Amino acid sequence: MLGALFSLLAAFSFALNNATTRRGVVGGTVLQAMGITVPMGVPLFLALTLAFDQWGALFSFTPRAIFYLSIAGVLHFVWGRYCNYRASKAIGANLQGPASQTDLLFTLLLAVWILGEKLTPLRVVGIVLVVGGPMLTILDDLRSAKAKDGARPPGEWRPAYLEGYLFAILSGTGYGISPIFVRLGLQDSGIGAGFAAPLVSYVAATLVFSLALLVPGAWAHLRATDRESARWFVMGGFTVFLSQMFRYLALSIAPVSVVQPIQRMTLVFRFFFSWWMNPKHEVFGGKVVLSTLVALAGALLLSLSTDFVLSRAPLPAGVVDFLKLEWP
Numbered sequence: 314m315l316g317a318l319f320s321l322l323a324a325f326s327f328a329l330n331n332a333t334t335r336r337g338v339v340g341g342t343v344l345q346a347m348g349i350t351v352p353m354g355v356p357l358f359l360a361l362t363l364a365f366d367q368w369g370a371l372f373s374f375t376p377r378a379i380f381y382l383s384i385a386g387v388l389h390f391v392w393g394r395y396c397n398y399r400a401s402k403a404i405g406a407n408l409q410g411p412a413s414q415t416d417l418l419f420t421l422l423l424a425v426w427i428l429g430e431k432l433t434p435l436r437v438v439g440i441v442l443v444v445g446g447p448m449l450t451i452l453d454d455l456r457s458a459k460a461k462d463g464a465r466p467p468g469e470w471r472p473a474y475l476e477g478y479l480f481a482i483l484s485g486t487g488y489g490i491s492p493i494f495v496r497l498g499l500q501d502s503g504i505g506a507g508f509a510a511p512l513v514s515y516v517a518a519t520l521v522f523s524l525a526l527l528v529p530g531a532w533a534h535l536r537a538t539d540r541e542s543a544r545w546f547v548m549g550g551f552t553v554f555l556s557q558m559f560r561y562l563a564l565s566i567a568p569v570s571v572v573q574p575i576q577r578m579t580l581v582f583r584f585f586f587s588w589w590m591n592p593k594h595e596v597f598g599g600k601v602v603l604s605t606l607v608a609l610a611g612a613l614l615l616s617l618s619t620d621f622v623l624s625r626a627p628l629p630a631g632v633v634d635f636l637k638l639e640w641p
Contacts, residue, residue: 316567320575323559326552328582331406332590334549338402339591341542344525346398348535349543351390351522353550354515354557361558362509371509374498379513381498385491386514387521393487396480404477405591406583413481419489424569427493431639435614435622436571442611443577492560492569499565507565511557574611581608 338346362371374382393416400409421440424430495514499506526532538546563572619636628636 316563316571317575319559319563320567320572321578323556323563324576324578325582326559327556327576328579328586330549330552330556331401331579331583332586333545333552334398335401335406335587335591337542337545337549338398339542341538341546342534343395343398343402344531345535345538345542346546346549347391347395347522348526349538349546350550350553351394351515352519353547354390354511354554355519357551357554358508358512358515358558362512365505365508367505367508370505371512373506374509374513378498378500381494382510382513383517385494385498386511386516386518388487388494389491390515390518391487391522393484393491396484396487400477400479400481400484403480404472404474406587409477409481413485413488416485416487416489419486420492420569421574423490423493424496425641428496428569430568431641433619433639434636435619436574439611439614440574442614443574443608444611445607492564492572495561495564496569499561504562504565507562508558510565511561514561515557577611578608 334346334350362368397409397413400413421432425432495510498513499510526535560572560576623633623636
C-alpha cells in the first residue's frame with residue numbers, strides 16, 4: 314500500500330512538472346530546460362540524503378548497484394527527459410500523453426523477463442483501466458485538435474504532430490527501461506536506499522549532460538535563458554525532484570509492475586495543471602471526470618494484493634482460482 318501511495322504522489326508531482334516545464338519551453342529551448350533541471354537534482358538529493366541521515370546508505374551501494382543506478386539516471390534524466398521536453402514543446406503536454414504510454418509496455422515486458430515479476434488478473438485489469446482511463450480523454454482531444462487545426466487563426470499555437478509524437482514515443486524508451494535498472498540497483502534495499510539512489514542517478518546524468526555543453530555555442534545559449542523561462546524551469550526542476558523522490562521510494566519497496574502503471578495517473582493530473590497554468594498552449598477536451606474515475610479504479614486494483622482481496626471478500630471457488638493465476 315505504501316508503494317502505491319508513493320507512486321501516486323510521484324504521478325501528481327510529475328504532472329505539475331509537465332505543466333511548469335511546458336510553460337518554460339514556450340519561450341525557452343529544450344537545452345535551456347535540461348541545463349537547469351538536470352543539475353538541480355544533485356544538490357536537492359544531496360540535501361535530502363543528509364536530512365534523512367542516509368549518507369550510510371549511499372556508501373552501502375555495491376559497484377554493481379552504482380552501475381545500474383547510473384544507467385537508469387542517464388536513460389531517464391538525459392535521454393527520456395530530452396525527448397519528453399522536445400515532445401512537450403512540439404505538441405504540448407496533453408497531446409503528448411498517448412504516444413508516451415509506450416514506456417509502460419517496455420517496463421512491464423522487461424519486469425517480467427528480467428526481474429521475474431508476475432502479472433495477476435487484478436494487475437492486468439488495473440493496468441487496462443489506468444492506461445485506458447486517460448486515453449478516453451486524450452483520444453477525444455486528439456480528434457478535436459486535428460479537426461480544428463486548419464481553422465486556427467494565424468499566430469495561434471499549432472501542434473507540430475510529427476515531431477511531437479516521434480519524441481513522445483522515444484521518451485517512452487528512456488522512461489520505460491530506466492525503472493528496471495533502478496529496481497536492479499535497489500533490489501528491495503528499503504526506503505533508506507530510496508533516498509540515496511536518486512543522488513547516484515542524478516550525478517551520472519549531470520556528468521553525461523555536461524558533455525553537451527562542450528559543443529561550441531552551447532554554454533552561451535544556456536546563459537542566454539530569459540528570466541521568465543528560467544523561473545519556470547527552476548520550478549520544473551523542483552517538482553521533478555519531488556516526483557523522482559517518490560518514484561525511487563516506491564521502487565525501493567514495490568514491484569515495477571505496480572509502480573509504473575499507477576504513475577499513469579500523471580495523464581489525469583496533467584490536464585488539470587495544464588488548464589490552470591497553460592490554457593493558451595494546450596489542447597483540451599471533455600470526458601475528464603470519466604477518465605479520472607476509470608484511472609482511479611485501476612490504481613486501486615494495482616495497490617491491492619490478491620491475498621488482501623481474497624481475505625476480505627468471500628468469492629466462489631472458480632473466481633478465487635482465477636484471481637490466483639500468475640503469468641508467466
